[in-house]
Amino acid sequence: MELEKRIFKDKAYFLLAKMIKAMANPRRLEIIDLLGQGEKSVEEIAGETDMSIANTSQHLQVLKAANLVEIRRAGNYIHYRLAHEGIYKSWQALRELGLERMAEMEKLVKDFREKRNTLEALNIDELLSRMKSKNIVVLDIRPAVEFKNGHIPGSINITVKELPAKLKKLSKNKEYVAYCRGPFCVFADEAVNILVKKGFKAKRLIEGFPEWKIKGLPFETI
């Protein structure tokens, strides 16, 4: 009886640990974070994460074996996506834990943002209240595909590359809030840095689009 109990517990915790181990790797966390934007091919994932194709594939196999991702075949390409929303939510909870409780993590983010004039970031709740009153322009600094799959209503899609050319169309009387994929995505930081240096009033949103969506807030697609 006591033995049976131990066997049950051993198996249960082993299975859970197996799943968590599949997450517990920097590369795979980056992949999970990225797939929060929607499905991507192996090639795209490798490109975005600066990994070799073979290594990317291997990590994807680990995630697939743990039922964390699913695939869709389209022509020569295989598209990977998160197997369900709960996976991104768990990642979000863990990321939150790290951001709030690890001193090293706090320092890392602070140092990075300090150099890029993005220390004064705002969160989703703050954005929501400001959107009502102030003349705020929300900028979505992600690739066009991701913008199309869903974005904050009223936001304007400009990538970091396009931004310098489009500066003259922006008014200096407005306040800009740039967002991208999430807390570890740096597109918004780069955009804010460019804007602030040119004399615009700009801040980044701490969270990204996935957090907006998971919060149940309305979003537009095209």
Place this chain on the structure above:
Amino acid sequence: MELEKRIFKDKAYFLLAKMIKAMANPRRLEIIDLLGQGEKSVEEIAGETDMSIANTSQHLQVLKAANLVEIRRAGNYIHYRLAHEGIYKSWQALRELGLERMAEMEKLVKDFREKRNTLEALNIDELLSRMKSKNIVVLDIRPAVEFKNGHIPGSINITVKELPAKLKKLSKNKEYVAYCRGPFCVFADEAVNILVKKGFKAKRLIEGFPEWKIKGLPFETI
């Protein structure tokens, strides 16, 4: 610039992975789960998890290095506790993920509960609505110390060991709901099994006391 961006991401995901790796081990998950009941000494943890003292201590060092647990010295004993509530919440989210999405996990739990007449379990919400209407008796099947640190209001503390002797004091007209530490804790299963075999109407609560508390529901101490 691109390089700096990569270095930032590498460091960020590495730090997160380090923390998650500290969780991603069956023994350490069991420790985290156990510490959800409140602080315990190394000896107690080793006893509850059937590990050697040295091995337990080693795993505790890993958890401490990741800032997941804190210590309190009292006499010769060192008491470990979770460093904050968010850690148990994250564990809960991950456990949920596994319970809902891993076929192996579902089978494991089902097989175990089938043998113990605890397949027909109820969850906290169901218990709450039944507590209002029916003549339900809630049994807390945990060690007395844990009961003292907090329990569902009105619940009666009976351990598995004590139960057979106390059966005659229980009425067959009531319905019994047994709870313990959480989904992987088997005290409640054992209690329900004994009760059902003796002709009582009994079910287990799927969740345990930590889930009750984290939900913000009222609890009694003493």
Place this chain on the structure above:
DNA sequence: CAACTATTCAATAATTTTATTGAATAGTTG
């Protein structure tokens, strides 16, 4: 069906993780 493309597989070496053992340490108690 041959050439091509995206992805996976297999083999390897380097690194990390784990449990076990027994010794060392910090702190308490008589």
Place this chain on the structure above:
DNA sequence: CAACTATTCAATAAAATTATTGAATAGTTG
């Protein structure tokens, strides 16, 4: 302060994880 207790440390061997390389595979296209 000597004996004792709970915990940690250190050394080890076995097992697992990781990135790299190049070959193999599945599927598409002309």
